[in-house]
Amino acid sequence: MASISIPVQKRQSALLDILTTVDHKKIGLMYMVAAFVFFLFSGTLALVIRLQLAAPDMKLVDPGLYNQMFTMHGTGMIFLFTIPMLVGGFGNYMVPLQIGARDVAFPRINAFSFWLFVFAAIVMEGGFALGMAMQNPNLASNAAWTAYVPLSTRVFSPQAGMDIWLFGLILSGIASTLGAVNFVVTAYAMRAPGMTTWRIPMFTWAMIVTAVMVLLSTPVLTAALAMLTADRNFGTQFFKSSDPRLWQNMFWFYSHPAVYIMVLPGMGIISEILPVFSRKPLYGTKAIVISTILIGLLGFTTWAHHMFVSGVAPEIQRFFMFTTMVIAVPTGVKIFNWIATMWKGSLVLKTPLLMVFGFLSTFTVGGITGVIQGMIPIDTQLHNTYWVVAHFHYVLFGGSVFAIMGGFYYWIPKMLGKMLNDTLGKVQFVFMWIGFNLTFFPMHILGLEGMPRRIATYAAGRGWEIPNLIATVGAFTIATSVLIFIINCLTLLRAKPAPADPWEGNTLEWDTTSPPEEYNFKKIPVVTSDRPLWDRRHGAAVQAGH
Amino acid sequence: MTLPAVTSDTINIQNLYYLAFWMSVVVFVLVESLLLYSAFAFRRRRADEMPEQNHGNSRMELMWTVVPAIVVLFLFFISLDGMTKLTGAGSYAQPLNHVHPIDNTDAARRIDEAKQTDEVVTITGRQWFWQYRYQKEGVSASSQVNATSTGELMVPAGKSVRLDLNSTDVIHAWFVPQLSGMIYVNPGERSYIWFTAPVGEYYGQCNFFCGNQHAQMISKVKVVSQTDFDAWVKSKKTAQQNDVTAQQGDPSRGVQLYMDGAFKSVSAIEAAQRDTAVAAQTTGMSTQEVADVIAYLDTLQ
Ligand code: HEM
Ligand SMILES: [Cu+2]
Numbered sequence: 001m002a003s004i005s006i007p008v009q010k011r012q013s014a015l016l017d018i019l020t021t022v023d024h025k026k027i028g029l030m031y032m033v034a035a036f037v038f039f040l041f042s043g044t045l046a047l048v049i050r051l052q053l054a055a056p057d058m059k060l061v062d063p064g065l066y067n068q069m070f071t072m073h074g075t076g077m078i079f080l081f082t083i084p085m086l087v088g089g090f091g092n093y094m095v096p097l098q099i100g101a102r103d104v105a106f107p108r109i110n111a112f113s114f115w116l117f118v119f120a121a122i123v124m125e126g127g128f129a130l131g132m133a134m135q136n137p138n139l140a141s142n143a144a145w146t147a148y149v150p151l152s153t154r155v156f157s158p159q160a161g162m163d164i165w166l167f168g169l170i171l172s173g174i175a176s177t178l179g180a181v182n183f184v185v186t187a188y189a190m191r192a193p194g195m196t197t198w199r200i201p202m203f204t205w206a207m208i209v210t211a212v213m214v215l216l217s218t219p220v221l222t223a224a225l226a227m228l229t230a231d232r233n234f235g236t237q238f239f240k241s242s243d244p245r246l247w248q249n250m251f252w253f254y255s256h257p258a259v260y261i262m263v264l265p266g267m268g269i270i271s272e273i274l275p276v277f278s279r280k281p282l283y284g285t286k287a288i289v290i291s292t293i294l295i296g297l298l299g300f301t302t303w304a305h306h307m308f309v310s311g312v313a314p315e316i317q318r319f320f321m322f323t324t325m326v327i328a329v330p331t332g333v334k335i336f337n338w339i340a341t342m343w344k345g346s347l348v349l350k351t352p353l354l355m356v357f358g359f360l361s362t363f364t365v366g367g368i369t370g371v372i373q374g375m376i377p378i379d380t381q382l383h384n385t386y387w388v389v390a391h392f393h394y395v396l397f398g399g400s401v402f403a404i405m406g407g408f409y410y411w412i413p414k415m416l417g418k419m420l421n422d423t424l425g426k427v428q429f430v431f432m433w434i435g436f437n438l439t440f441f442p443m444h445i446l447g448l449e450g451m452p453r454r455i456a457t458y459a460a461g462r463g464w465e466i467p468n469l470i471a472t473v474g475a476f477t478i479a480t481s482v483l484i485f486i487i488n489c490l491t492l493l494r495a496k497p498a499p500a501d502p503w504e505g506n507t508l509e510w511d512t513t514s515p516p517e518e519y520n521f522k523k524i525p526v527v528t529s530d531r532p533l534w535d536r537r538h539g540a541a542v543q544a545g546h
Numbered sequence: 547m548t549l550p551a552v553t554s555d556t557i558n559i560q561n562l563y564y565l566a567f568w569m570s571v572v573v574f575v576l577v578e579s580l581l582l583y584s585a586f587a588f589r590r591r592r593a594d595e596m597p598e599q600n601h602g603n604s605r606m607e608l609m610w611t612v613v614p615a616i617v618v619l620f621l622f623f624i625s626l627d628g629m630t631k632l633t634g635a636g637s638y639a640q641p642l643n644h645v646h647p648i649d650n651t652d653a654a655r656r657i658d659e660a661k662q663t664d665e666v667v668t669i670t671g672r673q674w675f676w677q678y679r680y681q682k683e684g685v686s687a688s689s690q691v692n693a694t695s696t697g698e699l700m701v702p703a704g705k706s707v708r709l710d711l712n713s714t715d716v717i718h719a720w721f722v723p724q725l726s727g728m729i730y731v732n733p734g735e736r737s738y739i740w741f742t743a744p745v746g747e748y749y750g751q752c753n754f755f756c757g758n759q760h761a762q763m764i765s766k767v768k769v770v771s772q773t774d775f776d777a778w779v780k781s782k783k784t785a786q787q788n789d790v791t792a793q794q795g796d797p798s799r800g801v802q803l804y805m806d807g808a809f810k811s812v813s814a815i816e817a818a819q820r821d822t823a824v825a826a827q828t829t830g831m832s833t834q835e836v837a838d839v840i841a842y843l844d845t846l847q
């Protein structure tokens with residue numbers, strides 16, 4: 001009888017264990033469960049949004065509620081699902097295992113940051129949920145996830161919900177900053193003997209760069225949120241008398257890097273799965289690491305491309321157009337290196353690899369549409385239209401959700417000691433891929449036809465009906481795929497136990513039991529290459545043949 | 547998969563878009579077919595299959611660094627060129643004829659001269675409608691459809707039209723896709739748009755989320771022949787002269803009332819502009835006071 005991470009034998013103390021644990025694996029799993037709940041919640045809001053937009057002049061929800069819904073959908077997906085899932089969940093669970101450590105550097109800060117995140121999420125979603133339950137429109141924010149000043153100031157958004165939302169976001173920012181400190185120190189100081197810079201696994205590399213980005217950017221958002229809170233409540237004038245773009249600059253200084261914070265860990269997962277399922281080393285490991293670092297750096301130089309039509313001086317626009325174009329290059333390098341990894345490989349088309357195909361096929365589209373949109377004259381026609389909604393879902397759903405799903409199928413055997421059903425996984429993939437493209441591809445066309453985002457309804461006769469209807473059908477197809485995933489998780493209850501290394505992995509997490517014991521490794525492994533487990537399986541001879 | 551266009555600016559943008567689109571199609575087809583091909587050609591056929599352990603190849607990697615770099619640099623430079631095409635020549639060159647607010651006064655005048663603007667319309671964005679004022683003709687209109695307004699922005703065809711945009715509350719954005727690119731309409735600033743359009747009706751709406759009724763902030767533009775336009779101006783003028791009952795407001799008194807929060811919501815302002823008497827009833831002010839506040843708001847234009 002294989003045990004899962006939360007020991008069943010001590011049933012009476014399970015709750016106490018959850019509340020007091022400082023084990024990175026349990027905290028990682030708790031992050032994942034919490035984040036998944038918010039994915040379901042924010043996804044449900046998206047379904048209501050799609051129903052409302054299925055046809056012109058729908059009155060399913062009134063505009064006030066619609067605005068709250070897309071605000072909570074966006075905020076929930078970013079701050080309560082993608083970032084905590086990838087950084088708090090996968091990062092927490094996998095980084096210590098991958099570097100051969102017994103825990104993170106500061107286990108108690110880790111636990112604190114998790115509970116702070118939970119509290120922040122309850123504050124944010126609680127205001128909205130309570131408002132729904134009590135039919136009180138004043139308990140949630142409705143100023144979009146970007147909360148632009150002056151719409152978000154007290155004059156135009158007098159409701160308490162705005163302050164609740166700001167408070168929740170400030171707390172979640174603090175939680176993720178604390179978490180990031182932990183990763184940087186852990187990866188720097190606690191690597192197993194022999195794990196030199198170029199032997200750090202790709203997911204861990206991605207997490208290091210991500211954590212540094214979180215450290216450098218999140219405080220700026222937290223400051224902006226605090227300033228806005230002060231303006232709203234304590235009579236300060238930070239935004240009242242300033243350039244209307246002050247908020248926009250501060251907001252995007254965080255929120256553009258945040259896109260990479262959400263995508264880099266996903267790319268890390270891709271770089272883990274691909275070589276294992278191709279039975280080949282990652283093509284151009286150094287190039288992948290360098291491009292990760294470059295994306296991390298350049299990610300800080302492109303924020304004003306969100307402001308091309310907000311009245312920014314042309315010289316500044318030109319600079320940001322340049323950086324925006326340039327960042328496509330390291331991204332392209334990664335894509336081609338990944339394809340080269342599969343080239344002449346021996347591909348096992350199991351669900352994790354299919355999810356990688358999902359990532360590569362959709363993320364590429366998001367990358368391409370990003371470049372098109374970065375061209376300023378074109379952006380003046382596409383900014384803030386449904387084209388943008390299409391673009392960033394191709395990046396965030398294509399780039400993060402497919403990677404997260406791949407990560408689930410790849411690592412759940414390790415984390416829970418049980419295998420997910422591969423056939424169900426394939427069915428899920430088909431539904432998800434088709435549903436995703438049905439939902440978001442037509443949005444490009446809507447954007448080109450001038451449909452603005454964030455509109456609660458639209459008039460008939462603009463040619464927007466059919467693409468919108470298709471998008472709604474697609475959204476429910478995605479929902480079906482998520483349902484299949486949940487069913488697959490339920491089959492875990494009777495699934496067959498997973499061996500320590502079900503996929504012929506390369507990295508150290510496969511060098512311990514599934515699930516790992518409390519201190520991960522009986523004996524800390526010694527690392528002699530970037531594929532320690534491969535070497536053990538095949539000997540160094542095959543490694544040399546290149 | 548194309549952009550709508552009827553003016554020289556939007557046609558230029560459209561051409562740029564076509565170029566970017568077809569280049570994208572090439573990249574898209576390349577990447578997706580490599581993916582599909584790999585999935586079929588390199589499937590594992592035997593459990594003990596052992597592919598060659600290829601760790602990378604600097605020449606190949608250099609190639610797929612340099613080629614994309616050249617492509618994006620090309621797109622960068624043609625976009626720069628596109629920016630100047632949309633603005634005319636000169637030191638005041640601005641993307642898409644949008645003048646940066648910091649240097650607006652001088653630049654606006656100079657661009658005005660250069661463009662020989664025939665018609666200037668001052669547009670004020672409010673939650674959630676647009677107010678149109680024709681400076682030369684001294685008439686006004688609004689995006690709201692009611693007894694006195696068809697809700698359209700009327701402009702003469704074939705004439706160079708300049709829109710002077712400002713907002714009295716939050717950020718809005720002016721966007722009529724066929725006529726020009728969009729620009730934010732920021733409170734306390736002015737944004738400009740130029741176009742010369744053929745006869746037709748062009749549909750647009752506020753393109754920056756501005757609160758509850760953002761979806762209802764329509765900006766329809768009706769481009770008519772000069773004679774039709776003149777006739778419309780004339781009828782507007784007569785209507786305004788007939789409207790002798792309209793109360794004259796005093797902005798200096800209105801400012802205080804406004805600051806004191808005469809109107810609880812911005813939609814109340816909207817209502818007051820439609821009907822002073824009704825607004826007086828709902829706010830408890832006199833019709834004179836309501837007229838004062840509106841007069842003050844008008845001075846903000
Ligand atoms: C589950 C499938 C999803 C569907 C059907 C969906 C649908 C939508 C739609 C229709 C909008 C536009 C609403 C509007 O502008 O009126 C939207 C906005 C947004 N979505 Fe999604 N989405 C999904 C998943 C995600 C994911 C996974 C993320 C992020 C990781 C995400 C992040 C966002 C953000 C940030 C916004 C912008 C919100 C705002 O404008 O304030 N969505 N989504
Ligand atoms: Cu608006």
Ligand SMILES: [Cu+2]
Nearest residue numbers: 752754756760
């Ligand atoms: Cu608006």
